Amino acid sequence: MKKAIAAIMSAxxxxxxxxxxxxxxxxxxxxxxxxxxxTNTDARIEKNIKPFExxxxxxxxxxxxxxxxxxxAMVENGTTEWDVMNCDAYWGVYAGDKGYxxxxxxxxxxxxxxxxxxxxxxxxxxxxxxxxxxxxxxxxAETAPKNWTEFFDTKxxxxxxxxxxxxxxxxEAALLxxxxxxxxxxxxxxxxxxxxxxxxxxxxxxWTKGAQPSQxxxxxxxxxxxxxxxxxxxxxDQGSPVELTYNEGMRIAAGWVVPKGAPNRENxxxxxxxxxxxxxxAGFSSMIPYGSTNPEAVKLxxxxxxxxxxxxxxxxxxEFYIDNxxxxxxxxxxxxxFNAWLLKK
Numbered sequence: 066m067k068k069a070i071a072a073i074m075s076a077x078x079x080x081x082x083x084x085x086x087x088x089x090x091x092x093x094x095x096x097x098x099x100x101x102x103x104t105n106t107d108a109r110i111e112k113n114i115k116p117f118e119x120x121x122x123x124x125x126x127x128x129x130x131x132x133x134x135x136x137x138a139m140v141e142n143g144t145t146e147w148d149v150m151n152c153d154a155y156w157g158v159y160a161g162d163k164g165y166x167x168x169x170x171x172x173x174x175x176x177x178x179x180x181x182x183x184x185x186x187x188x189x190x191x192x193x194x195x196x197x198x199x200x201x202x203x204x205x206a207e208t209a210p211k212n213w214t215e216f217f218d219t220k221x222x223x224x225x226x227x228x229x230x231x232x233x234x235x236x237e238a239a240l241l242x243x244x245x246x247x248x249x250x251x252x253x254x255x256x257x258x259x260x261x262x263x264x265x266x267x268x269x270x271x272w273t274k275g276a277q278p279s280q281x282x283x284x285x286x287x288x289x290x291x292x293x294x295x296x297x298x299x300x301x302d303q304g305s306p307v308e309l310t311y312n313e314g315m316r317i318a319a320g321w322v323v324p325k326g327a328p329n330r331e332n333x334x335x336x337x338x339x340x341x342x343x344x345x346x347a348g349f350s351s352m353i354p355y356g357s358t359n360p361e362a363v364k365l366x367x368x369x370x371x372x373x374x375x376x377x378x379x380x381x382x383x384e385f386y387i388d389n390x391x392x393x394x395x396x397x398x399x400x401x402x403f404n405a406w407l408l409k410k
Contacts (some may be wrong), residue, residue: 093122096332099136099150102129104299104353109151112348113340120339123332133160136324140165145326148333154187154320155233158393161186167323173334176341178358179318181386187320188337189358191349194294194314194375194384195234200282201306209289212313216289217242217261219268224288227281230271232403233392234315235262238291241313251388255399259406271407276300282307293317294375298354311375314384318358350374 098114100106106129114125131150137160139145152160160166166186174188182189197216199209203224210216216226216238229235236253239261245254270287272278278292279300297309321337323330339345343361350357350366356374357363363376371377375384392399 093124094329094332095124095126096148096329096336097126097128097146098336099128099131099147101131101151105355108349108352109340112352113345116345116348117336117339121335123335125336136160137165140325143326145324145328147324148327148329149336150322150324151190151319152187152322154182154184154189154318155387155389155392155396157187157320157322158184158389159396160322162393165325167325167327167330167333169323169337170334173331174338174341176338176343176359177361178341179360179386181389182318182320182358184320184389187322187389188341189318190321190340191319191346192316192356192358193319194311194316194356195229195238195291196294196297196309196311196314196375198278198282198290198292198297198307198309200285200288201308203288204308206308206310209308209310211310213238213241214244216291217265219265222289224268225270225281225286226265226268227272227278227287227290227292228269229291230273230407232399233396234317234387235291236399236403237315237387247313247385250385251391252395253391253399255402259402262406279305279307295353295355298373311380312383314375314380316356316384316386318386318389319355 100109106127110127114127117123118125128147131152133152133156136147136150139147157166168185169188178189197210210222215222236258237250239258240250240254241247243257243261270281272281275293275296278290279297281287282290283305294309294314297307300307323333327333341359343359343365346357346359346362347365349355350362351370354374356376363371
C-alpha cells in the first residue's frame with residue numbers, strides 16, 4: 066500500500082514538474098530568428114538556438130534567408146514579423162540610421178565584444194575575412210602572393226583573378242595594393258582605387274555568390290581570388306585544392322539587428338546577449354570556420370582552430386575591420402560608381 070501511494074505521489078510530482086516546465090515555456094514566449102541558411106544556420110541551430118531554448122524556454126522559429134528588402138518593406142508597412150536577423154554589420158549601421166531598426170538595449174546585451182562591433186543598432190555576431198586565396202595546383206604557400214600588392218602584380222603572378230562584383234573590400238584591396246597602410250584607408254580615395262583596379266581589369270573574372278571563388282579556383286577559371294575565408298575553408302574541407310592567407314585580411318563582422326516594431330523585442334535582446342557569450346560563439350566557431358567578436362571566445366578554442374579562423378595574436382596584427390560607418394554612409398554612391406566603372410571599356 067505504501068509503495069502504491071509513493072508511486073502515485075511520484076507520478077503526481079513528475080506531472081507537476083512537467084506542467085510547470087511547459088507553463089514556463091509558454092510564459093517565456095517566442096521569437097522569430099532570420100539567418101542566411103545552409104551550413105551557417107545548421108551550426109547556429111545546433112550550437113546556439115537549441116541551448117538558448119533549453120535555458121530560457123523561449124521558442125525560436127527559424128526563417129531563411131536574411132532579406133534586407135523584405136525587412137525594410139515590413140517596417141515601412143507596419144507588418145514586422147521578424148524579431149532578430151543576421152546581416153552584414155555595415156548594412157545594420159545603414160538600416161539603423163534610416164530608422165528601420167530598434168536600438169540595441171545594452172542594459173540587456175551586456176556581453177563585452179570588440180568595440181568595433183558594439184554599435185547603436187547592430188551587435189557583432191561572427192567574423193569572416195576577405196582574403197587572398199589560390200589554387201594549390203598553381204601556387205604553394207611559399208610561391209603565392211603574400212599581400213595585395215603582389216595580388217595586383219600580373220607580371221610576377223600571371224593568371225586570372227576572381228573578385229567580388231561589389232565595391233566592399235575590392236576597393237580596399239586596390240588601395241592596399243597601391244601602398245596605402247591598413248590604418249589609413251578611410252575615407253577611401255576612390256579615384257586612386259579605381260585607377261589601381263584599371264591595371265588588372267582585363268585579368269579579373271567576377272563572382273557574385275560566396276561559393277563561386279573556390280569553384281573558379283578548383284576548375285582553373287581563376288588562379289587567384291579575393292574570397293571569403295569561411296567559404297575557402299569549407300571548400301578545403303570538401304577536398305577542393307584551395308588555400309588562403311590572412312595577411313592583410315579584411316575582417317567583416319556579421320551582426321544582429323532587431324527590426325523596428327519587432328513583436329518580441331525583449332526576447333530578441335535576450336537572444337542577442339546569449340549568442341554573444343564566449344561559450345556560444347566558441348561553440349559556433351568549433352562547428353563552422355568563422356571567427357568570433359567576443360575576445361574571450363578564442364580562449365575556449367584549441368590552437369589549431371584559432372589559427373584556422375585567423376584569430377591568433379600574430380594573425381590579428383595583420384588584419385583589420387572594414388569601416389562600417391564609412392560603408393553605411395557611402396554605400397549607394399560608391400556602388401553606383403563601381404557599376405559605372407564595370408561598364409567602362
